[in-house]
Amino acid sequence: MNFSSLLRQHWAALRALLVLTVIVGIGYPLFIWLVAQIPGLKDNADGSIVEVNGKPVGSSLIGQLFTDDKGNPLPQYFQSRPSAAGNGYDPLSTSASNLGPESIVDTPGDPSLPADSNGYKASLLTLVCSRSKAVGDLDGVDGKRPFCTGDGVGAVLSVIGPRDSTGNVVHPTKVVSVNEPCTTTQRPFLDIYEGVRVECAKFGEDYTVGQIVPVKGAAPDPAVPADAVTASGSGLDPNISPAYADLQIARVAKARGVSADQVRQLVAENTDGRTLGFLGEPRVNVLELNIALDKKYSNKS
Structure with missing residues (x-):
């Protein structure tokens, strides 16, 4: 060439x-x-930026936390659904927990290490149980759910003993509440299972040799709705269900010194129906609702 x-x-x-x-x-x-x-x-x-008095306070497309500097929910505001994106609603870490319905056994933490770095990882069941209890305590409703202990962890047993041909334990010799470590001073959520006293879990022991049995218990149908205890797929969902909003009305009204009916009316005004009349579910944008609250009923707490 x-x-x-x-x-x-x-x-x-x-x-x-x-x-x-x-x-x-x-x-x-x-x-x-x-x-x-x-x-x-x-x-x-442009990002659906929401402004108050000319200053941007968030986006109507991205949820955010309404908590104090210690992470405690501010009672005068409606709370968003949980988020698995970073430390909460981080657009740079958008994600789900990737935990499925079979995630019912916690990963225990080393009791000799600090609680924030001991390796403990909650299962999806325990996350749901603990969130439901927290919402119940905050909003004054029964936060109990089936398959949850009264302390807000998954009610799951490892039943150890000889098995039949189908893999089920027929004569338990040892039963352990796998999500309740022995560092607690309380007894396991169940005293006796099929004639065997239930033990609490000990760090370092392998309970996968047993048959994992979730215990439904006698809890009624949950008063806390599903979106209050589960994160969205993106971790950025700015909306909650009308049922979760309704659950929070009494607390917000009390914190702001107004009647529940006044807050309920504002919730109704900020509730959107199904997209195009048939897509999705009715929803309440938490940021827009809280801004409307501040405009109409200034915070008195």
């Missing part, structure tokens, strides 16, 4: 690069930006 031929090939490649740079690097982004400025699309394209 002579020099002139090589030069022509490189010049053709350079021209292709320049053309594609203009089209893909400048023209296409500019076209998309112009489309995004069409009325009806502009708000979403």
Whole structure:
């Protein structure tokens, strides 16, 4: 290949690069930006930023926490659903917990290490149980759920003993409440199981040799709705169900010194129906509702 031929090939490649740079690097982004400025699309394209007195306070598309500097819920505000995105609603760490319905046994922590770094990991069941108890305590309702202990952990036993041909233990010799460590001063949630005294779990022991048995218990149908105890797939859901909003009305009304009916009316005004009348479920945007509360009923707590 002579020099002139090589030069022509490189010049053709350079021209292709320049053309594609203009089209893909400048023209296409500019076209998309112009489309995004069409009325009806502009708000979403700009991030759906919500402002109060000219200052941005959040996005209507991304949830946020309404807690104090110690992580305690502020009683004068409606609370969002849980989030598994970073430390909560972090757009740079959007994710789910990736825990499924079979996640019922906690990973125990080393009692010799600090609680925040001992390796403990709660199962999905225990997360649901603890959140339900916390919501119940905060909003003055019964936070008990089936398959949960009174202390808010998964009610799960490891039943050890000889098994039949189907794999079920027929004569238990040892029964352990796997999600209740022996560091607690309380007895396990169940005293006796099939004639065997229930023990609490000890760190370092392997209870997978036993048959894992979740215990439903006698708890009624949950008063705390599902979205109050489970995170969304993205961890950024800004909405809660009308049922969860209704659960919080009495607390918010008391904290603001107004009647429950006044707050209930504001909730109704900030409840959106199904998209296009049939997609999804009715929902309440927590940030917009709390802003409406601050505008109409200033915080008196």
